[in-house]
Amino acid sequence: MSLVSLRNDTFLRALLRQPTDYTPVWLMRQAGRYLPEYRATRARAGSFLALAKNPELACEVTLQPLDRYRLDAAILFSDILTVPDAMGLGLHFADGEGPRFARPLRDEASILALGAPDPNRELRYVMDAVSTIRQALAGRVPLIGFSGSPWTLAVYMIEGGGTDDFRAVKTMLYRRPDLMMHLLNVLTQAVADYLNAQIEAGAQAVMVFDTWGGVLTPAQYRKFSLAPMQQVIGRLHRERDEPAPGAGGLVRTRVPSIVFTKGGGQWLESIAGCGADAVGLDWTTDLADARARIGSRCALQGNLDPLALMGDEAQIRAEVAHVMESFGPPQPATGHVFNLGHGISQHTRPEAVSTLVDAVHEYGRKMRAGRL
């Protein structure tokens, strides 16, 4: 295993619980509406979806935050709902609202008719974006690929979009658990294929976003959200060939995986056993408690409240320090990737992110030097 074709492999090393010089940081939704340059590119594209489906423009916005901030990873600019869109549900975004499907799953027949898409055909634009971004990054930092979790995709596919009460999807869960499991099995296959295609196209780490696992009971979570994710992780290609530095040739390289269930703090022990290299946490879990509970089984990613960025510079630095201290100084076989506990708010001042990124790096170096 080698990470040497990268100029900055700190993020990958932290995920693999190898020593790092400082704590790496990236932000969920780091390429997004809080950046004026993003809003300009999106305006040129015409819509969010047109932007996500255009590999050149998706590459452009993926790199924008890296040009502003010393982030340690890039994440593919895309949407968590590309897979159901490729399955024929007709994804669109109403202005100022969340995602909607033109053809949500309303009956048994429409569920039984679903099949896993071929990611290299129906989701070709995503793979093209991945390879375009890798080329543009030229080894600056690693590129993260991602997908929604099977359960989270199922929620949107059945509800037809965002929901307050999860009534449609939970009615199916309670009334037709067999049909729900059929749907989840199809989605498990689809998500695994999709992530593997991203890895083949160049993704150097992958993340599964389980936005809605936290609305389930513990038993439902294990069965309908965690078990499908565990199967996805089990089917992933764990290594890919990367160009060797210098004279050429290829070298096998590990592709770490991250699983993030928003609101899943109570189930951390189970999540840490799903086979992923790292577990993402939202801000409701203390990282010190998390470490005490799972030891060095996984790296941890998180977990600043995105709205902490509404504070002034000193307040942001204090909140960063609080998260860094709660994880504590690095110890053998532990890894911490700093992140928010959810996507960055569109109302964030861009300068707040500079403060955050610099504070994480400075604090991480001081902590390692024992100068705190």
Place this chain on the structure above:
Amino acid sequence: MSLVSLRNDTFLRALLRQPTDYTPVWLMRQAGRYLPEYRATRARAGSFLALAKNPELACEVTLQPLDRYRLDAAILFSDILTVPDAMGLGLHFADGEGPRFARPLRDEASILALGAPDPNRELRYVMDAVSTIRQALAGRVPLIGFSGSPWTLAVYMIEGGGTDDFRAVKTMLYRRPDLMMHLLNVLTQAVADYLNAQIEAGAQAVMVFDTWGGVLTPAQYRKFSLAPMQQVIGRLHRERDEPAPGAGGLVRTRVPSIVFTKGGGQWLESIAGCGADAVGLDWTTDLADARARIGSRCALQGNLDPLALMGDEAQIRAEVAHVMESFGPPQPATGHVFNLGHGISQHTRPEAVSTLVDAVHEYGRKMRAGRL
């Protein structure tokens, strides 16, 4: 201490961790839109708020679910936002939307101008409803009084209503923690006075609804949500005089308290130490785990997913059994009050509640008889 003026004191006994013949049950929002008779009374009242502010009609809807189902407690029909309304914020409900305040807290001056209302004057209609309901109940079951928690009231007062991202209230939390604490101190006084007035008027148990504590970090939760609730609980009148059965006179009677933080499962140990007799849990926490974590420090209330009521009769019975089994057979100094993990959905079939209530009672009796 005596509970003998009640014909059914099972609910109060369970809260006080005394032996009971079966597991008592009531449902959050049991007087509500899923009942056609409620919709009829509300139509007569003209609006939700007119209904809540009319003691006779509030009494009528409070009793409606008791006439249909063998529930073990009544809960005052009211809203969690009556206190800020009495503080001058102007509560109203737009059709099909949640609560809104006409005058949300937007600046420091408006916060510093706030004072705790006199519940027997500005909230007289609530006290009148409590005494009217007590009279109408005539000892059938105990009456629960309630309030929103200081933090939850602050969220609505600053946001001006419901919110997706809690940006206004969290911006104040991060930027002006001093001002937030000032507001919470005023609300702590107001909520304690309000609940004590309800107890004086006849409430036989009280519940604090902390709907939004779960959006905080662990440290913020302890400081801004739990500590104010702990102060409220500490200021409550723990006993009230009840008419003695038979020849007359008065007897001192315990008034148990319940604290419920939605999404607070991770912090159960801290919540159990706040001085309340019982802790409410949503469906994301397993009751067996909860018991293992807090032992017999508190009774537990909960925790069926309200949408489990979307299932058919056999499915509802199975879900009830699952919750009952997870709490397990009663042991000395434990208490379980069956409830939902959140308010009942307006889309619930009324027959589903019959199934639920009967299943809880039957299962609880069988469990006590060792016939499972």
